[in-house]
Amino acid sequence: MLAALANKSLIFLTALIASVDLVYVNASVDFPQCFADIRNGSRGPTGGTNNQGIPVPDITKATSITYEFCLQACGSGRGAFSWSAFSQQFSAWLLPWLALLSQFPFGSRYKWDNFMSVILALGSPCLAAYSLSLTVLNAKWVARRFANIDYPNRQHAALILSNLQQIPLKVTTEGSLLASLIVLPENDPWWKEVMERLDYADIHTWTIAGVTSIAWVVIAYALTIVDAFSTISTDPNSTGQGLGSIWVWMLPITIGYLQISPRSDAERVAKALNLANNISYVAGPNGAVNADTVSAMRALSSHPYRESMYSDQEATAPIYNYARFLPFVQVVEDFASAFRSASENAKKRKPVNSDEPWERGDGQTIHPANRSGTAAQVEVYCTAPKYVRRSHWGPDIFSRFVLASLASLALQWSTSGASILIVYSTPTVGKCLPPILMHRLTVIFADRPRLQVHRISLYAAVATFIWIFLVASSVLSHYATTHPDHPDVSHRAAAHGAVLFRRVAKFLAICNAAWIITTFLLQFGNFYDSCYCNSDVLGLGKRAYNVMVLEGPDISAMKTAWVGGVVLAVVASGLFLGFINLFIDPSP
Structure with a gap:
């Protein structure tokens, strides 16, 4: 579609130039012939200059001519269209x-x-370069934001968020949705599913x-x-x-x-998130339950904006990343804050269910028993201390x-x-x-x-x-x-x-x-x-x-x-x- 439209535009502009030339065909000037006549003196003896604009007495030795003499000798027309x-x-x-x-x-x-x-x-090449630069700098920042976090799936989170810069994202924290996605061991397949679906074969x-x-x-x-x-x-x-x-x-x-390789295919990325969200779980009063049985909301989803103010955020071509810069930072902070709180609690050997003892794992991962609890317990586990203040603009x-x-x-x-x-x-x-x-x-x-x-x-x-x-x-x-x-x-x-x-x-x-x-x-x-x-x-x-x-x-x-x-x-x-x-x- 874009190629066809571009071709039509170029054909129209070319035809326009040719038609303008036809209108003024009688006024076209053969400048090489005119200059040759000037230098042999047939167009007059005065008006010659050197290439610094300084007049010369002998027109046959002139390498330039004044504007007035050019009009007089050659006319006000243009060179013929070829x-x-x-x-x-x-x-x-x-x-x-x-x-x-x-x-x-x-x-x-x-x-x-x-x-x-x-x-x-x-x-605006400046805008294209700016959006590309932001994309790369954001990916670097996300990796550093999760570097000091030690909790399951934090690497998946960093990669997924970096790959979703082209998508308008919505994070839902209500109902312990975000906390459950991060803490519950039942959601480990969710992270792997999203990673695999974002790694599609015909990526750019x-x-x-x-x-x-x-x-x-x-x-x-x-x-x-x-x-x-x-x-x-x-x-x-x-x-x-x-x-x-x-x-x-x-x-x-x-x-x-x-x-x-930006993941900018809106339909494919939205489908990847939707399919993965079908297997997500949320903490309930008696353990983890499928999120779909509780609500249609999900912790992370593609945000279908409806207001005109957000139209560029919804457009997924990477040049629109300029519009998603600040909202994307807030999405990352939502995840990083929850992961950081869970990581700090895990370092203190605190399980999600405070009534249960800490179960020792294999030394490489956290035991699943330490990651289970009620909705209220999961929410508290991923909540940052009150003295930690977040800026609406982001770090x-x-x-x-x-x-x-x-x-x-x-x-x-x-x-x-x-x-x-x-x-x-x-x-x-x-x-x-x-x-x-x-x-x-x-x-x-x-x-x-x-x-x-x-x-x-x-x-x-x-x-x-x-x-x-x-x-x-x-x-x-x-x-x-x-x-x-x-x-x-x-x-x-x-x-x-x-x-x-x-x-x-x-x-x-x-x-x-x-x-x-x-x-x-x-x-x-x-x-x-x-x-x-x-x-x-x-x-x-x-x-x-x-x-x-x-x-x-x-x-x-x-x-x-x-x-x-x-x-x-x-x-x-x-x-x-x-x-x-x-x-x-x-x-x-």
């Missing part, structure tokens, strides 16, 4: 990256949530298709880089090199998800938030910065914005040639704001749940603010994703190949000039900047992948 050039650029610089999106994990119950996960990733992990897709993208990117450098002296604006590095963030994100959330934020911002701005560096190093090429933005921005930036708002900078800035809005939405949503039964004005305002921020962010993500892809397609279709864009009028103002021929120093400087841009994008992506692997530990 389908062969467009298709070659599209297949080399854009198609491999879009194809790599198919390797992202999905699994949400609703198609719209899966589609929006792609849009959110394209619209390394496959031949995934490795092939990544290898194809890496090879395609390497070949396009080589091709761009080989044509730099003839037409530096003929390739997508200025925008190509902006997609490199997809590689570490894709590899990271393949490594952690260590700030450090994980800061680490994930810094890593994701560094990845996005490094790849975007690499593209900006490459574009800005190309003499007076590619500094063009749509007409709707030209007037206001020219007034602000006309006398500041290197501070103009470039389309890549705009993309990266909007992507950052999307991340900020969605993180703020998750915080407000969690705050709104502090008193769900008796919300005051501040909690109701937070709930409305969470929904508003999320919707604004998604609208911006749709616009930003469409913006960057359309920018690619327009560049490949020669839409920016005009006197205005090639002369950098927005940045240079009255000093604008159009480079006709690149000289040795220009080519050398461009190559240096291009190498720097590619190295920046690749190294930053490698460092982010190294950061992810630094916190991926073997299973306990």
Whole structure:
């Protein structure tokens, strides 16, 4: 479905560009021929400059021309649309990256949530990196949270909770459900059942298709880089090199998800929990009984939210982990607190039934007789002392938030910065914005040639704001749940603010994703190949000039900047992948 929709969108955009070109076909300009006529003097004797914009007296020795002379000699039209050039650029610089999106994990119950996960990733790479970083950091934190607990099934609990980060979870402590799940020996099969059902065969992990897709993208990117450098002296604006590095963030994100193998299939995980819950037990007045005979509630289940405030928490594609961060911490704390209390009591050789003596086990496990009792006894056994206070926000959330934020911002701005560096190093090429933005921005930036708002900078800035809005939405949503039964004005305002921020962010993500892809397609279709864009009028103002021929120093400087841009994008992506692997530990 996603692939078909993407194909239809690309076909529509391509047809739109071709139709625009047909409308202005009479205004198209053959810039190579025009420049050749200018250099032989047939278009006039004045208007020539060197590649620094300094006028030269002899037009035949000019390597650049002023913007005014470009309009006079060549006209205000654009370079003609060439389908062969467009298709070659599209297949080399854009198609491999879009194809790599198919390797992202999905699994949400609703198609719209899966589609929006792609849009959110394209619209805000920072958000995709942030959610992946949180997933890895949370798994590390869960393992440490259970490391000092010595009670049966604590390893299963740590693994199960780490694997369920993509699922909206509900913990029920009433009726000793959670305490019974942890303490009763009759529930040992429950833990094993969940573990086995979560380890399904077609989990999102390394496959031949995934490795092939990544290898194809890496090879395609390497070949396009080589091709761009080989044509730099003839037409530096003929390739997508200025925008190509902006997609490199997809590689570490894709590899990271393949490594952690998120359980994001909503239907399958919900089924696994439901089937396992059928064999769960709860403490009764005369011993353990099947939980189904007491209540339809279970200690751990998938939470089917109904309110709009929780829609992103319910979507199981991993990019929505940003919305589940704080609720997930509370779920882990519910389990860790109960396990810790049971562990402390066991260390003191206290059985659940205080009227019975402690039975010695085999030295490796706790004797089942020490883990049986009534509902009240089980509840007390797993209750933390009153002096232990829990925060509604959870422990260590700030450090994980800061680490994930810094890593994701560094990845996005490094790849975007690499593209900006490459574009800005190309003499007076590619500094063009749509007409709707030209007037206001020219007034602000006309006398500041290197501070103009470039389309890549705009993309990266909007992507950052999307991340900020969605993180703020998750915080407000969690705050709104502090008193769900008796919300005051501040909690109701937070709930409305969470929904508003999320919707604004998604609208911006749709616009930003469409913006960057359309920018690619327009560049490949020669839409920016005009006197205005090639002369950098927005940045240079009255000093604008159009480079006709690149000289040795220009080519050398461009190559240096291009190498720097590619190295920046690749190294930053490698460092982010190294950061992810630094916190991926073997299973306990």
